[in-house]
Amino acid sequence: MTERFQTVGNPLLEDPKMRVRNASVFYADKQAIFDVDLDIGKNQVISMIGPSGCGKSTFLRCLNRMNDTIDICRVEGQLELDGQDINDRKIDVVELRARVGMVFQKPNPFPKSIYENVAYGARIHGLTDNKVQLDDLVEQCLQRCGLWKEVKDRLHEPATGLSGGQQQRLCIARAIAVNPEVILMDEPCSALDPIATATVEELIHELSQNFTICIVTHSMQQAARVSERTAYFHLGKLIEVNDTSKVFTNPEHQLTEEYITGRIG
């Protein structure tokens, strides 16, 4: 391999929520992520952009060990959450995933009722003591995702009967019901109309008060609207990390500039 690529901008922070050093990901023999160094700030929103197939989802999945579910996938390097190594075989992924929640690229509600979808996380983690608390939690989460009004009369109908956008917001409600510290969102708005997108963006904004959020998006406007920092990936390499305003107005790296001006991707 050639000499190690140096990310431009300022990927490192002081006292980050998550710290990634030297992360490489391999699918069998094929390397998908190359030596990424990145810090994710506490209660910040960081967006990841880049052309299709550049490894955004792969990187995101490292942060809560979802890559474990892919047999051929191997993650190397140092990944920390609050200073605790999370790439260690010995740590409890159940706890990790409760702390680092995830919203997937394709909406994937459980084929159960809407209520059950939201209540599930609270149930398995034993977050509520009784039915009333659980009902409250479900309502609150659905409300925050702007879904309550639409579904309050059909809480016990199957979630698979919802529209794609409603399903995605349900998945977000489901993720926040566990009350994680970090939420990973993989293109959460790719199936949403502009109104629903606005709701979700508002939600992200609100959540960023007390959650750390990593969002993958193909919409540069969205990245600009919701995030404080932006990371640009290209062919598995982290090219540039900077404050969002800087990335979109004055990118340091040529590839970033070409991408945001629409010449690649």
Next chain:
Amino acid sequence: MSDRKDIALRRAESLQKRHAAETRFRWYGRAAISFGMLCIVFLFTDIFSKGAGAFQQTYIDMEIHFDPEVLGLTPQSTPAEIEQASFGSFFKKALRQQYPDLTSRKEKRQLYGLVTSDMPLTLRNQVMAEPSLIGTTKSIRMIADDDIDVYYKYSYGRDNEDGTSVGRATELQQSIVAELAQQGRIGTRFNNTFFTAADSREPELAGIKGAIVGSMLTLMITLIISFPIAVATAIYLEEFAPKNKLTDFIEVNINNLAAVPSVIFGLLGLAIFINFFGLPRSVPLVGGLVLSLMTLPTIIISSRAAIKAVPPSIRDAALGMGASKVQTVLHHVLPLALPGMLTGTIIGMAQALGETAPLLMIGMVAFIVDVPASVGDSATVLPVQIFLWSDSPERGFVEKTSAAIMVLLTFLIFMNSFAVWLRKRLERRW
């Protein structure tokens, strides 16, 4: 322009060919289906035409005078005394009284042969239940002997040019039947015996209940053993086992087991359960164990397919929320895979229900006259019963064989329809 025309022409030509190919293909399909349907129709007509008669039973009404002197009983006799009385000779005498002209031994024997040999016992039971019968005369409805039964059902009243008749009813018996028919004392009724009795040497007394109960007990054991083991295996292999050479090897072996001739499982069962563990022969317990060995691979394979069909995104969703592997499987994968697993299980059970060869190996082919009461009692099963009856020389067993096949087919159709219904019912779309 000419270029375009050329292309249009070529397209039209190829289109014609494609249409021809499609039509041809449709006809191949139709021919194949017609052949299959023809076979089924042929099979069913054959079985039904042969077996329908078995659901009817010929009876003969006879006036029986319960002569206190011959019986040596009074209405006040105790059950023990009734037990002691010789109903055999009493019954013969009663028959002779009806036909005083028949005097030679040969003729008398033919007379006794009109009704089932079980009759004295039946009469004793009637008297036992109702001692006041003694001294009275009553018309008793009797099950006809199998030879009379087949003669009455298939030959009587029909013109046979060559004068032959079905069964072994003698000329004397045939004339008695004609006489009885004129008096309206012979006829057919629904054959209760067939559904309430177990096997018998006498076709008119043989029933299928023993085999049905035996089959059910055997299937119960099969289900109890194979379903949990197969499901656990399938879940472990699909969800937990690492994918390596060993699991590949296990997978190949399971697939191989599904193709092993069933008789080999019978030999295995004989060696393990009977010779090594010393379990008794010809009992549903061992039959069920053997059939479990046979159905296990079927259920494992279909359960694995059902688990594989659950979208990975559901697993991701659960794992991503911090559900453990076991929670993911129990809460999400299993409910979605269950319909497929159950369908596979029912199909495996249907296979087991129709299985004969391995059960012959463990001695379930024995002649058993009692309906089994537990999995430890000697029993036979439906397909083995069919096998046994089809092997019997008596004409009366021919229709019994077909009727038993009808019963077995009914069970199979019922189970398979249940599987289809279950799949439709439980299947979820997402």
